[in-house]
Amino acid sequence: MDDHSEPRWTAIGRSVAYDGRVRLVEHTVLLPDGSQTSYEVDESVPFSVATLVVDGSDVLLSRQYRYAIDRWIYDLPGGGGQPDETPLAAAQRELEEELGIVPDDLRHLHTFFMNPGRAAWPTHLFISRAGFTWARPDASDPAEQVALARMPLVELDALISQGVIVDPPLVVARALAAATGHLPPLRAAGTR
Incomplete structure (x- = not known):
């Protein structure tokens, strides 16, 4: 069950960190407390x-x-x-x-x-x-x-x-x- 009232991160930017057999994308996100961080996500394939x-x-x-x-x-x-x-x-x-x-x-x-x-x-x-x-x-x-x-x-x-x-x-x-x-x-x- 997906409760939309729970806090989520907000994406504010993205860039490709590595693109080979694996594709890593660095996301810049705003956390619920207002701080900003980066988070790498494997986006190698659509599924x-x-x-x-x-x-x-x-x-x-x-x-x-x-x-x-x-x-x-x-x-x-x-x-x-x-x-x-x-x-x-x-x-x-x-x-x-x-x-x-x-x-x-x-x-x-x-x-x-x-x-x-x-x-x-x-x-x-x-x-x-x-x-x-x-x-x-x-x-x-x-x-x-x-x-x-x-x-x-x-x-x-x-x-x-x-x-x-x-x-x-x-x-x-x-x-x-x-x-x-x-x-x-x-x-x-x-x-x-």
């Missing part, structure tokens, strides 16, 4: 997308190296949206680029903000449960080495409960798929 692909009792995930944490992780296929595309179109594009699949049905699951303290864009989660056709993945970005990983849902649940899964959209999508009846409840490691 991001991620899709939970369910294929029978398995999920199809991305397996890729993440330099910032220096490890290979399982995550959801997805990425940043372009200014001229819808979240649905971006999710379809990312599935084809990263996993080489074209979903027969793609449904919006939820929208959340991954880092509302520093990033301005929403993350749109989708779910695909109705099958897909195979396409050719796009390997045009050498910094993005993505492999498809098929995993039984029970194994995913075990890895989440063990803390092995660290990708926020994957954890959020799994929990929301259970909460909305798309998937059974999350099972802790060692339970059936």
Whole structure:
């Protein structure tokens, strides 16, 4: 619930502090007490997308190296949206680029903000449960080495409960798929 009676900051200026793979914008703001400060906001993309692909009792995930944490992780296929595309179109594009699949049905699951303290864009989660056709993945970005990983849902649940899964959209999508009846409840490691 958004209560407009709570004090807010007032933007009085902005300038690009850095523009590379990440775009940081320095906002000059007036705080409710009247003081002025600057605040950097990540405005790299207009939005991001991620899709939970369910294929029978398995999920199809991305397996890729993440330099910032220096490890290979399982995550959801997805990425940043372009200014001229819808979240649905971006999710379809990312599935084809990263996993080489074209979903027969793609449904919006939820929208959340991954880092509302520093990033301005929403993350749109989708779910695909109705099958897909195979396409050719796009390997045009050498910094993005993505492999498809098929995993039984029970194994995913075990890895989440063990803390092995660290990708926020994957954890959020799994929990929301259970909460909305798309998937059974999350099972802790060692339970059936």
